[in-house]
Amino acid sequence: MTHGTAWPFVKMHGLGNDFVVLDARSRALTLTPERIRAVSDRRTGIGCDQLVVIAPPNGQVSDATMLIYNSDGSEVAACGNATRCVAWLLMTESGAESAVIETRAGLLDAESRGAQLVAVDMGRPGLDWREIPLAQAVDTLHLGIKVGALTDPVGVSMGNPHAVFFVNDAEAVELSTVGPVLEHHALFPERANIEVAQMLSSPDAALGRIRMRVWERGTGITMACGTGACATLVAAARRGLSPRKAEIVLDGGTLTIEWLPDNHVLMTGPVATSFAGTLDPTLLP
Ligand SMILES: N[C@@H](CCC[C@H](N)C(=O)O)C(=O)O
Numbered sequence: 001m002t003h004g005t006a007w008p009f010v011k012m013h014g015l016g017n018d019f020v021v022l023d024a025r026s027r028a029l030t031l032t033p034e035r036i037r038a039v040s041d042r043r044t045g046i047g048c049d050q051l052v053v054i055a056p057p058n059g060q061v062s063d064a065t066m067l068i069y070n071s072d073g074s075e076v077a078a079c080g081n082a083t084r085c086v087a088w089l090l091m092t093e094s095g096a097e098s099a100v101i102e103t104r105a106g107l108l109d110a111e112s113r114g115a116q117l118v119a120v121d122m123g124r125p126g127l128d129w130r131e132i133p134l135a136q137a138v139d140t141l142h143l144g145i146k147v148g149a150l151t152d153p154v155g156v157s158m159g160n161p162h163a164v165f166f167v168n169d170a171e172a173v174e175l176s177t178v179g180p181v182l183e184h185h186a187l188f189p190e191r192a193n194i195e196v197a198q199m200l201s202s203p204d205a206a207l208g209r210i211r212m213r214v215w216e217r218g219t220g221i222t223m224a225c226g227t228g229a230c231a232t233l234v235a236a237a238r239r240g241l242s243p244r245k246a247e248i249v250l251d252g253g254t255l256t257i258e259w260l261p262d263n264h265v266l267m268t269g270p271v272a273t274s275f276a277g278t279l280d281p282t283l284l285p
Contacts, residue, residue, distance in 0.1 A: 140154065
């Protein structure tokens with residue numbers, strides 16, 4: 001491989017949920033699960049929770065297409081924190097205050113909310129068992145499964161599958177033990193992201209506050225999960241535990257999530273750039 005053909009990348013994160021971002025708008029990129037795992041590997045690659053590719057827009061309705069891959073090599077339809085990061089890159093590039101990003105989960109509208117702060121309309125939550133998807137017809141407000149001390153989560157799709165367990169003490173949950181078991185539970189044919197959520201506010205608070213930790217499908221424990229924060233707010237509001245707007249306190253910081261009257265979920269939070277570089281061609285030719 002000659003010098004100059006190596007892939008440039010930007011390393012970004014949203015509240016510590018980190019990404020290697022590749023711009024494939026003017027150059028063909030061939031990814032395989034092996035290559036995604038190699039780049040994502042923290043010991044031998046660059047290291048990230050998700051590999052994110054900016055691809056050309058399909059038609060004229062969006063500014064770009066975003067493709068998202070978990071560090072295990074699987075492709076996913078949605079990633080809230082990466083959407084804010086890519087929106088920020090696109091807005092910085094265009095000088096505009098908004099951007100439209102096409103994902104496998106649909107078109108997402110993003111807006112700048114000040115320095116390094118971005119709001120994204122994450123669309124409508126999926127509340128039907130087929131949308132999550134579940135293996136059988138179950139009321140998504142009470143999935144009724146139990147692993148260890150975790151019982152009866154709420155199922156929510158934010159373009160990707162989530163199971164939200166309400167607990168008295170989120171810090172006490174052994175996520176590294178129960179997370180992988182629940183991710184692969186037979187009720188979730190496409191696996192699931194697993195959230196444990198502890199209410200820090202009362203149901204009648206003007207603004208809710210919820211502590212949340214996550215075991216991400218295809219990645220493991222991460223510092224933050226944007227779609228998980230959206231799913232948690234929706235789950236808490238459906239259970240009558242929270243108003244429809246809340247601060248979700250994650251390991252890496254806080255996201256503000258609002259379930260709007262039009263049924264869309266609005267996520268607002270920071271973005272950060274860590275460094276830029278080029279990928280060793282042995283990782284990605
Ligand atoms: N970190 C993300 C979600 C990434 C995808 C997820 N692991 C899945 O497999 O669905 C976020 O910020 O939403």
